Amino acid sequence: MTRRSAVPLRPGCRSGGHCFTTAVLNYLGYSWIDRGENLDQGLKMIEKAVELRPEDGYIVDSLGWAHYRMGDYAGAVEQLEKAIELVPQDPTINDHLGDAYWQSGRMTEARYQWRRALQFGPQENEIKPIEEKLESGLKPPQPSSPRGG
Numbered sequence: 001m002t003r004r005s006a007v008p009l010r011p012g013c014r015s016g017g018h019c020f021t022t023a024v025l026n027y028l029g030y031s032w033i034d035r036g037e038n039l040d041q042g043l044k045m046i047e048k049a050v051e052l053r054p055e056d057g058y059i060v061d062s063l064g065w066a067h068y069r070m071g072d073y074a075g076a077v078e079q080l081e082k083a084i085e086l087v088p089q090d091p092t093i094n095d096h097l098g099d100a101y102w103q104s105g106r107m108t109e110a111r112y113q114w115r116r117a118l119q120f121g122p123q124e125n126e127i128k129p130i131e132e133k134l135e136s137g138l139k140p141p142q143p144s145s146p147r148g149g
Helices: 024-037 039-052 057-069 071-088 091-103 107-119 122-138
Strands: none
Touching: 024 039, 024 057, 039 057, 057 071, 057 091, 071 091, 091 107, 091 122, 107 122
């Protein structure tokens, strides 16, 4: 049984089959996209999680980050700005929005978001990469390519 057939997308089902909570949809979809695997299905899973919990800033962040990883920077900015409205003091969401702004050519706004990310207490291992972005910006990324997706 392949991973694709083992994980059908049927959230909210009440009888039989595989049912997923929004947390599982978000986690699995985000994990796949972050690794460059099953991109289309991962995006659908995160979109479904957002549909089920549109006021959850962390899930909206996942959708924005999915767009970013897939090279859709305008879509990333749109979703990450929504996520910031929902969870304004999260360092990771501010960092993600900074990255999306940078790739959209909005360098001043990117640096502002990265400074905010540092103010809100990121994990110890996230501080140096954010400081490096503040100093040097980002290189143009290679969008994720579908592998098994």
